[in-house]
Amino acid sequence: MDRLQALLALDRLHIWHPFTQGHTAPLPVAIRSAKGAVLHGEDGRDYLDLISSWWVTLHGHAHPDIAHAIAEQAQRLEQVIFAGFTHEGAVELARRLSGLLPEDLNRVFFSDDGSTAVEVALKIAHQYWRNMGAPGRRRLLAFDGGYHGDTVGAMSAGARSGFFDHFSDMLFEVASLPFPATWDGDVNIEEREFNCLAALEAWLDRFGNETAALIIEPLIQGAGGMRMCRPQFLNTIATHCRRAGVLLIFDEVMTGFGRTGRLFATLTARVTPDIICLAKGLTGGFLPMSVTVCRDGLYQAFLGEAFDRALAHGHSYTANPLACAAALASLRLLLGTQTEAALQAIERQHRSRMQRLASHPRVGRPRVTGTVAAFDVVGEGTGYGARVGRRLQDFFMARGLLLRPLGNVVYLLPPYCITPDQLDRAYDLIEAALSDGAAFLE
Numbered sequence: 001m002d003r004l005q006a007l008l009a010l011d012r013l014h015i016w017h018p019f020t021q022g023h024t025a026p027l028p029v030a031i032r033s034a035k036g037a038v039l040h041g042e043d044g045r046d047y048l049d050l051i052s053s054w055w056v057t058l059h060g061h062a063h064p065d066i067a068h069a070i071a072e073q074a075q076r077l078e079q080v081i082f083a084g085f086t087h088e089g090a091v092e093l094a095r096r097l098s099g100l101l102p103e104d105l106n107r108v109f110f111s112d113d114g115s116t117a118v119e120v121a122l123k124i125a126h127q128y129w130r131n132m133g134a135p136g137r138r139r140l141l142a143f144d145g146g147y148h149g150d151t152v153g154a155m156s157a158g159a160r161s162g163f164f165d166h167f168s169d170m171l172f173e174v175a176s177l178p179f180p181a182t183w184d185g186d187v188n189i190e191e192r193e194f195n196c197l198a199a200l201e202a203w204l205d206r207f208g209n210e211t212a213a214l215i216i217e218p219l220i221q222g223a224g225g226m227r228m229c230r231p232q233f234l235n236t237i238a239t240h241c242r243r244a245g246v247l248l249i250f251d252e253v254m255t256g257f258g259r260t261g262r263l264f265a266t267l268t269a270r271v272t273p274d275i276i277c278l279a280k281g282l283t284g285g286f287l288p289m290s291v292t293v294c295r296d297g298l299y300q301a302f303l304g305e306a307f308d309r310a311l312a313h314g315h316s317y318t319a320n321p322l323a324c325a326a327a328l329a330s331l332r333l334l335l336g337t338q339t340e341a342a343l344q345a346i347e348r349q350h351r352s353r354m355q356r357l358a359s360h361p362r363v364g365r366p367r368v369t370g371t372v373a374a375f376d377v378v379g380e381g382t383g384y385g386a387r388v389g390r391r392l393q394d395f396f397m398a399r400g401l402l403l404r405p406l407g408n409v410v411y412l413l414p415p416y417c418i419t420p421d422q423l424d425r426a427y428d429l430i431e432a433a434l435s436d437g438a439a440f441l442e
């Protein structure tokens with residue numbers, strides 16, 4: 001047996017992969033190294049990473065600036081307990097993030113991934129109202145198709161995403177509102193937004209005084225199928241929430257750090273939420289870390305003489321210094337003029353290639369927000385279970401392209417270092433797949 005075969009045999013023997021049916025899944029692709037937007041396989045093949053390795057990679061794989069920052073930090077301070085202790089990297093990162101986020105979003109709670117950032121947000125919202133003497137505000141609001149992570153609280157908030165049917169008995173109740181997804185050339189969006197807002201108003205009329213918070217993925221629902229909404233919708237929601245005294249939580253785990261064209265979706269929407277969750281791109285895709293950032297007034301409600309008012313939550317690796325060093329190095333790259341130009345170039349190219357795709361009979365609801373482009377494959381079933389996604393994924397992988405459709409939704413979410421030629425190649429192959437019946441049959 002050669003080395004690669006031995007590696008895959010051991011993988012089969014010992015590893016339980018995420019979101020994978022081990023019995024039917026093909027052998028995983030072993031990656032040896034990666035550079036920029038390209039993954040180098042152990043089998044000598046290259047794969048162009050069009051999904052930023054599950055939406056985390058910003059500046060490219062193995063970027064030397066971030067790699068050096070981590071290596072340097074590891075020789076100075078690798079980890080320290082974060083209760084009763086602090087360190088320069090965490091302080092500097094919290095200061096930088098506070099400066100980049102609008103208004104008084106300036107109180108940073110660290111945790112480990114997108115799901116925990118959401119758990120923390122929900123717990124803060126819940127305890128906030130208890131600390132404020134309004135324990136009756138316990139209800140939560142979310143949106144159909146929203147996804148907020150795989151832990152129990154995050155699953156509850158995303159219960160309508162369709163991923164969690166096995167766990168429905170474990171979840172607590174979160175009310176769900178319709179989400180006004182839109183696309184290029186959508187003519188009925190105003191009417192749909194109106195209906196969604198009417199549902200929100202009806203809820204708030206009835207339960208406004210009992211509602212703790214509303215959580216939403218601003219501008220793009222990611223795992224739900226890259227469903228995009230208009231910034232003005234977020235603006236109107238915020239007004240309604242404010243009027244009813246309901247806290248607004250933005251889950252920017254996927255949309256943060258440039259994905260939607262600006263640094264954060266909250267800046268595009270011109271809405272300041274009470275709590276914002278950031279993860280995936282925070283460290284440029286190098287290490288797991290997340291933050292839940294709150295408005296200052298919220299934090300004040302947790303202060304007092306008794307420990308009872310404090311937030312009793314924390315994780316072993318809270319504010320890990322290596323992850324903080326990676327995040328600071330990633331932010332330096334993100335704020336450079338080169339990245340700004342790259343974000344604009346990617347969006348321009350998405351728009352022109354999507355416009356060309358739009359006339360294809362198999363393409364429905366073409367849509368672009370910032371560096372994210374998506375369309376539905378028409379006539380092949382819908383939803384995450386639609387088999388066309390798996391067949392297309394195999395078609396692309398066989399041609400050296402890492403694309404991972406969400407059911408019948410094909411999307412591109414490339415790292416910012418992708419070159420125009422690389423992105424063109426991806427679109428050329430998508431056009432080829434759409435015109436090649438073989439990609440759909442089998």
Ligand SMILES: *Cc1c(COP(=O)(O)O)cnc(C)c1O
Binds near residue numbers: 118147149217254
């Ligand atoms: C991925 C994602 C999460 C969960 O993040 P993990 O790091 O996978 O736990 C939460 N919210 C949104 C919007 C996401 O895209």
